[in-house]
Amino acid sequence: MSSLKALLAKPFAKYIVYKTKKWVNQPAKSQERVFKNLIDNARNTAFGNDHQFEKIKTFKDFATLVPVRDYEDLKPYIDRVVSGEADVLWKGKPIYFAKTSGTTSGAKYIPITKESMPFHVEAARNAILHYINETGNTNFVDGKMIFLQGSPVLEEKNGVQLGRLSGIVAHYVPQYLQKNRLPSWNTNCIEDWETKVDAIVDETIKENMMVISGIPSWVQMYFEKLIERSKKPVGELFKNFNLFIYGGVNYEPYRAKFEALIGRKVDSIELFPASEGFFAYQDKQNVKGMLLLLNSGIFFEFIKADEFYTEKPQRLTISEVEVDTNYVIIISTNAGLWAYNLGDTVQFTSLKPYRVIVTGRIKHFISAFGEHVIGKEVEQAMNEALQQIDFQISEFTVAPQINPESGLPYHEWLIEFEKTPEDVHQLVQILDQSIQLQNSYYKDLIEGKVLKPLQITSVKRDGFQTYMKSVGKLGGQNKLPRLSNDRQIADALHRLQLIK
Structure with a gap:
């Protein structure tokens, strides 16, 4: 018999899909609204003053006044934010810094604001709700679920909480999922990865695991340890495991290996999250590409990858892109990143709606x-x-x-x-x-x-x-x-x- 939670999941999923369709059907207008909101909110910031936001009425104005930057170029502003200064890149101060591994600058500190944080949480939730609406499968909402993630222990830097994005998001797991969620808080806090995976195996091996989520290469390590311990394929150990949620890398090279480790096929949902924002999720099981989130506080620009290193590459909006072309993705966000080169490259698989696949890194x-x-x-x-x-x-x-x-x-x-x-x-x-x-x-x-x-x-x-x-x-x-x-x-x- 289905629980109340499982029964409520279907109408809620239907409502979210209906709401999503409203902005999906107006892609250019949705992006125009986001753009206007971003400029209005940051007009009186240090960055807004330096780049004459009061003169910006159109995207053309913005592209003229605000150059494309990567983290290194934006770092002088971010350093001011990290030191505790308010109203630098976005109004007020951020509520978190997501700490990521940098290349030339060591650690990178990506601001997360009270305006941007809800979109990180809602996007992951909505991906699952689209899956429920399409498949009708709600069994897993009563089973155990796991997300292999960084430690939720946060430090403080000049009054702002600091940690890995996956650790920050762990603080926002809804109450109704807390009982289902593994591993325990203490296990999640283990810093050494091998020790942590061993502890996760201890905690989960006898549980009714139904949803498993994480970057494929690290989930693979977890699966191998489960098999080593139980001497059974993962799908036999977890008989009701039927949904794998992943992001960060292309799953295809791992798919055959995963099906061998599990012993059968399972449904999967692909996500495209980053510290800088949550950009897309898989909204259909049998359609290539992830739905680009055009209504989530992020204004997107695209530069053709083969033009990116030319002197003045053309900056395109959503209405100017084509399918099967490799683009560098540029974002402006309600966390205060402006014409920011994310470093990822994407291709559009569809323009109605706008769906993307991640094709790599512009520097890779x-x-x-x-x-x-x-x-x-x-x-x-x-x-x-x-x-x-x-x-x-x-x-x-x-x-x-x-x-x-x-x-x-x-x-x-x-x-x-x-x-x-x-x-x-x-x-x-x-x-x-x-x-x-x-x-x-x-x-x-x-x-x-x-x-x-x-x-x-x-x-x-x-x-x-x-x-x-x-x-x-x-x-x-x-x-x-x-x-x-x-x-x-x-x-x-x-x-x-x-x-x-």
Whole structure:
């Protein structure tokens, strides 16, 4: 018999889907409203004064007065916010700083305001409600659910709470889900990832787990420990587990491995969250792409990825984008980020409604010889190979080998196999052909004998986990770059003797 909670979930889901359709059907107007609201609210801030917000009436005005910036460029303003100054990027002070791993600047402090915080929570909730409305499945609302996340312990910095986004969001789990939610607060607070996963296994192994959520590579580690302990596939251990919620990376390279670990197929929901905002979620089970959230306090701009590094790339609004084009996503938000380069690249799969897939990072590419191979291309190549021949992978990354001991340079694919293909040479051919078909520059370099076809290097079991641990990025929201334009990761794997 269904609980009251399960019975109420369906009408509530129907209401949220109805509300969503209202802004989905008016995409340009929704973005215009968000834009006007952002400019009005920040007119009297330090940033607003410096960039003449009083003169901004249109997007064209904004693009003229406010240049595209990344975190480094915005850092002088953020430093003022972190030091306790009010009315800098947004009115008042933020209520949190989401601390993330930076590149050149060390830790990054992303402001979260009282206006932006509700959208982080609502988007995750609405993704689940869309799933309920589409499938009618409400059984899981009475079962146990887990989100593999960072510690909810927050520090304080000049009167503002500071922590990982996933830890901050843990404070906003609705009351009606608290009894269902695992792990316990104490376990969630464990900082060491391996110790934490062991404790999560202890707490969950005998529970009726129905929903499991997290970044695939770290959920995989949890599943492997469950199987090691119980000697059963996860789907047999958790007979009612039927929904996997994930974000942060492309799930396709992991799908076959996950289905083997679970022992059956389960439904999944893809999310596109970041410390800077919650951008999209999967609203349909059998439609490619995630619904872009045009009514959530974020104004979106898009720059074609292949124009991004030109002197004056064109900045496009939502009504100017096309399907199947790679765009760098630029955001202005009610947390005070302005024309901010998120670093992610997306492609639109649909314009009615606007749905996106994440294709990679603008800084994650290989162009040691002018080939500009991107994350989407290597992931598509891997997916094609996984469909054509029998093998499984745990993880992979790609790097250029510019100075080989002999012969021509090449792209080195470092792959941790769960199940090695019978014919590795056949895998090389499929991968290389796929990259050539997707990327004409790469094809020209192969045909012109500037590069030779890619080479595969086999990584030891748990080798990537060992590497991530060695650089202090094991677990939580940390992700392995799918490809790099240098050999930092590749050389570390060789140096740490993680190569078979």
